[in-house]
Amino acid sequence: MQFAVEKDKGVLEQVDNLLYEVLWKPRGMPNVRHQFDKGEAEIIFTAREGNNVVGAFVVIIYKDKTAELRHAAVLPEYQGQKAGKGLWNEALKYIKAEGINSIYVYARNTAIGFWEKTGFRAETDWLDHEAFAGSGIRFKIMFFDIK
Numbered sequence: 001m002q003f004a005v006e007k008d009k010g011v012l013e014q015v016d017n018l019l020y021e022v023l024w025k026p027r028g029m030p031n032v033r034h035q036f037d038k039g040e041a042e043i044i045f046t047a048r049e050g051n052n053v054v055g056a057f058v059v060i061i062y063k064d065k066t067a068e069l070r071h072a073a074v075l076p077e078y079q080g081q082k083a084g085k086g087l088w089n090e091a092l093k094y095i096k097a098e099g100i101n102s103i104y105v106y107a108r109n110t111a112i113g114f115w116e117k118t119g120f121r122a123e124t125d126w127l128d129h130e131a132f133a134g135s136g137i138r139f140k141i142m143f144f145d146i147k
């Protein structure tokens with residue numbers, strides 16, 4: 001599996017499809033890929049097998065030297081094979097080089113264990129988001145401090 005920062009337009013379209021297929025469609029939700037955007041620049045990390053994107057992380061870097069890991073998804077048939085770990089290592093390398101102090105994620109209840117293993121710690125109790133009403137998904141904001 002190869003991990004990289006992705007800029008190719010065609011590959012980024014694959015990323016959008018993958019995020020929808022993994023994150024929202026199974027929950028009966030519309031494609032909310034850009035619903036949370038506020039015009040910030042995104043850094044997209046991909047996990048690829050040959051020409052196929054099998055996982056992606058989307059990171060937003062803020063002016064105050066913090067970052068948000070906004071979307072994280074691996075295709076079901078590739079989950080549990082360290083794609084998420086590889087994507088995180090790639091993202092961490094990048095944000096360290098940018099001088100970022102900390103990064104947070106709205107961690108889904110179904111993925112809390114992954115974020116804990118990755119070294120994130122929960123900063124909040126359970127939160128609900130109106131876009132996810134009825135989906136069974138709740139969130140905790142989790143932080144990772146960059147040493």
Ligand SMILES: CC(C)(COP(=O)(O)OP(=O)(O)OC[C@H]1O[C@@H](n2cnc3c(N)ncnc32)[C@H](O)[C@@H]1OP(=O)(O)O)[C@@H](O)C(=O)NCCC(=O)NCCS
Nearest residue numbers: 072073074079080081082083084085107108110111113114
């Ligand atoms: C969460 C996700 C990105 C993790 O990627 P992955 O490639 O499956 O994870 P990895 O194989 O790199 O796993 C790394 C470790 O985390 C653990 N882990 C992975 N997913 C987990 C989960 N959902 N719950 C608990 N532990 C999990 C693995 O067992 C592994 O543990 P180990 O190091 O002791 O072997 C991926 O499973 C996914 O896309 N899930 C569905 C969408 C989702 O929930 N996204 C996150 C939204 S906040």
